[in-house]
Amino acid sequence: MRKVSEAKEERLVTQITPKSEDFSRWYIDLIRRAELADYAPMKGMMVIRPYGYAIWENIQKLLDRRIKATGHVNAYFPVFIPESFLRKEMEHLKGFAPEVAWVTHGGDDELEERLAVRPTSEAIIGFMYAKWIKSWRDLPVLINQWANVVRWEKVTRPFLRTTEFLWQEGHTAHETYEQAQEETLLILNMYKEFVENELAIPVIHGRKTEREKFAGALATYAIEGLMSDGKALQMGTSHNLGQHFAQVFNIRFEDRNQNLQYVWQTSWGVSTRLIGALVMAHGDDSGLVFPPQVAPIQVIIVPISIGNWKDTVLPVALKIKESLDKAGLRVFLDDRTEYTPGWKFAEWELRGVPLRLEIGPRDVKNNQVVAVRRETREKLIINQDNLEEKIKELLALVQKTMFEKALAFQQANTREAENYEEFKSIIEEKRGFIRAFWCGAEECEARIKEETMATIRVIPMDEEGGVNGRCVYCQKEAHTRAIFARSY
RNA sequence: CGGGGAGUGGCGCAGCCUGGUUAGCGCGCCUGCCUUGGGAGCAGGAGGUCGUCGGUUCAAAUCCGAUCUCCCCGACCA
Incomplete structure (x- = not known):
């Protein structure tokens, strides 16, 4: 497996409103x-x-x-x-x-x-x-x-x-x-x-x-x-x-x-x-990103349609699809003639398919496929031998990477608030989870909601009792730390 | 449920203020040719009771009323 391209940053899909915009x-x-x-x-x-x-x-x-x-x-x-x-x-x-x-x-x-x-x-x-x-x-x-x-x-x-x-x-x-x-x-x-x-x-x-x-x-x-x-x-x-x-x-x-x-x-x-x-x-600006475990389609195969591709490329693509099918993967071969490969790339990215395999004349000649990971846009060249196992490993890696990315995001957006001023500024400017002490009074909980729209999402399993601090709202003694956030 | 915005071919919009031939545009769709390694090109074509109902008027996408749906911001919740 050889990496041929780093993650692409450019936005390749333009049919949806960018995430950052709205x-x-x-x-x-x-x-x-x-x-x-x-x-x-x-x-x-x-x-x-x-x-x-x-x-x-x-x-x-x-x-x-x-x-x-x-x-x-x-x-x-x-x-x-x-x-x-x-x-x-x-x-x-x-x-x-x-x-x-x-x-x-x-x-x-x-x-x-x-x-x-x-x-x-x-x-x-x-x-x-x-x-x-x-x-x-x-x-x-x-x-x-x-x-x-x-x-x-x-x-x-x-x-x-x-x-x-x-x-x-x-x-x-x-x-x-x-x-x-x-x-x-x-x-x-x-x-x-x-x-x-x-x-x-x-x-x-x-x-x-x-x-x-x-x-x-x-x-x-x-x-x-x-x-x-x-x-x-x-x-x-x-x-x-x-x-x-x-x-x-x-x-x-x-x-x-x-x-x-x-x-x-x-x-x-x-x-x-x-x-x-x-x-x-x-999801990102190019569309959905599904983790392989629940993705409707785990692998999308796009044959590169050039010249007499139907005689050269397509049979190989079909053979690969069948072998991946047999290996229990959810695979779709997009052999539609009315769309160009580039169009298909964008379309399946928008639909969040975690892994794309491109097969063109070059790949057929070299007994390889080009694989592109949706979540990183990383492009890899993979030898066709024992492909099922390699794809399974790759999907497992994608799944793991997606979780780690989401976890890093969650951690980066979980902040401690020592006092109410801090609390308010985090809610206004950064959002995310706020971990803060709470005295247990419904009054404080209600006031915070009224004033900041943030609610107590949960009291984490290991933060109930046994911890000591002062309530982020009333500053009274608190033995509970809660997770606050604005929520859906 | 309050405040604000919007409904016009599949999608995104213009037209409405100042009513008047045949309701436009981009994308998509269909046919053909040519193309295809990151949303190709050219030519031709189809598709709309202007959300719905009612009113005003010689005449309504356009003005008025009601109603339905969607979006955004606030009070309630998997």
């Missing part, structure tokens, strides 16, 4: 131009197009494997939830009421009772668990569902916040608080590992404050990623629900000592928002 516009342009999604004719709703949906399928495949490996099984619950079920749990309902879509009619007949289109499934699942769980021998119940949910949001953006979205929601029931807590953290760590290793996005994991936690939960934990505009994005949550829903839905079991007890529950989820995170964390 991040929001860049994001929207890119999603539509790369055909990840398109607007549907109803407010806040979108169509996930095949190229975008392929990413979701890859996410599902990689995460589902992990969910099952930890003993969970998949099931499916109804999309409608009777209003009375939601009303049973006022704290929960209050949290979701403004964004619930209601079904009032079946055909022309008005329903006796309105049905909520699920904003999340705790209520219906709680009802069913009450029927299924009788004994400690029935526990734990470890169920996950892949589903769509609807939340009538006021402000929407493709993938980040849409009226309907796809997600997985895990709902478990346990004998003890400790087991529920262990499950909550197991999943939190699974999410972190998944997002970092497969999506190549470093995240900070930690606990949400009371203000920010899920309605009805004892505690909410989350992973937070930093997007390349310096804003934070919540990328997954894991809740310890305690016995709250168990009491409301009367989910009881006879324990090992023959006492009747309420179960301890958890719920957790990640959504199609992760696709938005991929765009915002890795």
